[in-house]
Amino acid sequence: MANLEKRSREIHKQLRGRWRRYEVDREHCDNASVGDAVRQRALCTDLTIIGPGLLNDTSLGPLVINGSLFETGKPLLVVPEAAEASLPPKRVLVGWDSRVEASRAVREARDLLSGAEEVRIALVDPEATCTGSGAEPGFDIADYLTRHGARVLVDRLPSAGKPASTVLAQHAIDTSADMIVMGAYGSRGLRERLFGGVTRWMVGKPPLPLFLAR
Template identity: 35%
Template sequence: MALKDILVHVDNTPPCKRRLEFALAVARQHDAHLTVLFASNISNLQGFGSRSESVLKAAEEAQARFKALAADSGVTVEWRQALIPGSDQALIQEVRTHGRHADLVILGQQDPEARSDVIPPDLPERLMLELGRPVLVVPYAWRFSGRVGRALVAWNGGREAARAINDALPLLQKADWVQVLAVNPAERDREHGPIPCADICLHLARHGVKSESSYLVAHDIDVGNMLLSRAADEAADLLVMGAYGRARFTELVLGGATRHLLRHMTLPVLMSH
């Protein structure tokens, strides 16, 4: 298994530069092709010519930034642009269509203090539940160290966690340090077995991933906070976890840890559903 096709969704916000740098670094590390997609909703701008022009200008500026960063990256890249004259769901469907032809889709966390009227605020949540590909979400407030060297893997023995580990294998194989962490494993003893994380670490070893197992017991702290705390303590560059939730009519119902991580992430998080 290898990462050979990566898609990154870009916009013209300041955090996007770090997201693009991260995507280029991952593509370079895996000798992968990188597709850069500027997808924006213009349905809310109809009747406001100057605002429509501002979206086109933002696309031009984002493309110029992309070309400058990619020029000496050593990565094969392509630029795609999609201005969607429809609903938020139409834009999500557009990104989803492009993303299903990639091994990994990289998105940006939404900044609650700088909401955009042309990017759906629930884009990461929708895609991770609907895409069928792993989604790697990059925080808006974060500094990229240059590579993914230290990875923390959240393991509870569930289906989504198993998918996430399998999807993250190429990244874990190139990491310098991998820790597999179970939180309150006694609550799911059937999935964990007698020694929490032992079997999944053995599985990773057979794929060339040297990992260490660990578990935490703390029933008075939510899982999301515990994962972020351990990631900070271990100076992790990446968190791998299953995405729990479902789309019910127009409402997203997310698991507590998934929802917490999307709101409060302090490092890139790879999620699979």
């Protein structure tokens, strides 16, 4: 409780000089209640942000992801250690695969994407089809974002046998991206797996904020 009170005062001090109106909530509860406590707050927010403290906490981290992402449908921004989370970002890489989760991530991040100097739609091993990705993979979502004022480029990337996450991470480095936007796949029951995937993504990858939606 003492640590919670101290942390609350620190946050108040940081926010007081930047915002006229803000609110700091404190919750002291057992692990079984963490998800619900986070859910209640996330339902009334635009975005939940998880920093390196929670990202490195294998006990609380999955509970917070479950409560904020899976229980609300609201987006989540994961900020790893050493990342510079500038809002709005100047250059954004979007991992696109024509799935519902990727579409929701783009929709939720639309304001950020529209305000960016450059948005790159990255597709790994796309196939041109009559349905799904379309005859020109990536052009449909590029047109959608262009109509909303985004400056969009489409990059079709070969995997060369590598995992898609590895290809996207390297492309983020090559294009000097400030943020990665992608869909979060899995079900509520797979929250630990998603959390593990997020943490594995961050370890050894460029320290970039990761915007997730499902």
